[in-house]
Amino acid sequence: MKATLKINLTNIRKNWEYLNKLSGKETETSAVLKANAYGLGISEIAPVLWEAGTRSFFVATFEEAIDLHKYLPKNRKIYVLNGYHEIYKSTVDSFSIIPVINSPAQLMSFLKHHSQEKVCLQLDIGMNRLGFQRHELEKFQKTIDSLNLDLIMGHLSCADEPKNPSNKSSLQYFSSRTNTWSRIRRSLSASHGILLGKQYNFQMTRPGIALYGGIRDENLLNTISVELPILQTHDLDPGDGVGYGLTFTAKRKTKVATLFGGYADGIMRSLSQKGNLYHGNEPCPILGRISMDLITVDITRLNIIPEGLTLLGKSQTINDLADMAGSIAHDVLTNLGSRFSRSYTN
Numbered sequence: 001m002k003a004t005l006k007i008n009l010t011n012i013r014k015n016w017e018y019l020n021k022l023s024g025k026e027t028e029t030s031a032v033l034k035a036n037a038y039g040l041g042i043s044e045i046a047p048v049l050w051e052a053g054t055r056s057f058f059v060a061t062f063e064e065a066i067d068l069h070k071y072l073p074k075n076r077k078i079y080v081l082n083g084y085h086e087i088y089k090s091t092v093d094s095f096s097i098i099p100v101i102n103s104p105a106q107l108m109s110f111l112k113h114h115s116q117e118k119v120c121l122q123l124d125i126g127m128n129r130l131g132f133q134r135h136e137l138e139k140f141q142k143t144i145d146s147l148n149l150d151l152i153m154g155h156l157s158c159a160d161e162p163k164n165p166s167n168k169s170s171l172q173y174f175s176s177r178t179n180t181w182s183r184i185r186r187s188l189s190a191s192h193g194i195l196l197g198k199q200y201n202f203q204m205t206r207p208g209i210a211l212y213g214g215i216r217d218e219n220l221l222n223t224i225s226v227e228l229p230i231l232q233t234h235d236l237d238p239g240d241g242v243g244y245g246l247t248f249t250a251k252r253k254t255k256v257a258t259l260f261g262g263y264a265d266g267i268m269r270s271l272s273q274k275g276n277l278y279h280g281n282e283p284c285p286i287l288g289r290i291s292m293d294l295i296t297v298d299i300t301r302l303n304i305i306p307e308g309l310t311l312l313g314k315s316q317t318i319n320d321l322a323d324m325a326g327s328i329a330h331d332v333l334t335n336l337g338s339r340f341s342r343s344y345t346n
């Protein structure tokens with residue numbers, strides 16, 4: 001018995017279409033498919049997004065880019081976010097992949113091996129993670145001008161907090177620093193940035209998590225569901241414990257179901273004693289610690305023993321699970337399903 005991650009491709013497509021509409025005609029909506037489309041599978045998702053009209057795709061590494069290349073027609077654009085290194089010089093040429101240049105060292109290395117290949121430049125606009133800092137931009141302005149620049153991008157650090165003043169100051173900095181390249185397309189917003197408003201969109205947006213429903217917004221659809229099979233049940237008397245460390249002790253007669261799925265499947269251990277699984281709308285609390293391959297759940301309130309319980313679905317979304325685990329939807333998705341089988345519906 002195995003758990004299945006069910007992925008709704010139509011809803012991913014609809015989410016992309018919604019984001020595309022939000023940002024207006026003058027803005028291209030790309031798709032971020034790093035980490036194998038946040039763990040959901042590029043082989044199925046990339047062609048669906050292409051069909052919907054996506055032409056530009058972002059991944060984190062050259063290995064991901066080479067993989068993605070297999071599922072898309074030739075006239076796609078694939079950008080590599082984590083930067084250029086000379087070990088990938090022939091990859092850039094053979095697959096026409098567009099590296100994002102994040103530092104002066106990458107700039108010099110790129111120019112040593114390439115002359116007119118398309119390239120993207122990233123500015124650091126406050127996160128201090130990737131991208132050219134202000135003084136580096138000034139120092140290398142001439143060299144940058146000699147590039148065949150396809151895109152200039154920045155990345156917001158606090159876009160998921162709409163009221164955070166750093167959004168406006170980052171926007172202002174990005175606009176003013178890139179005005180000298182006004183003929184070159186610019187990109188600032190990932191998923192949360194798109195929802196901040198049109199002034200954040202420039203000529204290209206880069207949604208990732210929103211495609212998969214990982215933001216609470218009435219127009220973004222849920223795209224995944226996970227049902228865990230029940231392997232066995234136990235009847236507890238008051239005083240009986242459950243799981244490693246016996247961290248749960250029954251106060252009354254309790255029926256415990258043991259289900260396939262544990263932290264090796266990406267069900268975060270921090271959900272121990274905290275989260276729920278669902279039978280329809282009925283919550284079934286997680287009892288005791290989540291173990292590597294198994295999870296124990298209170299089903300006393302159900303009058304049947306179902307075949308399985310829902311971890312993710314309408315009753316509990318990736319956003320609900322992320323909140324409960326004290327994390328974000330990106331984390332929930334990329335962890336899930338390393339061992340689950342995947343099935344796709346249209």
Ligand SMILES: *Cc1c(COP(=O)(O)O)cnc(C)c1O
Nearest residue numbers: 032155190191206207208209210
């Ligand atoms: C991951 C990433 C994105 C997509 O972010 P989401 O929050 O998933 O929409 C966009 N741009 C950059 C630079 C990223 O690293």
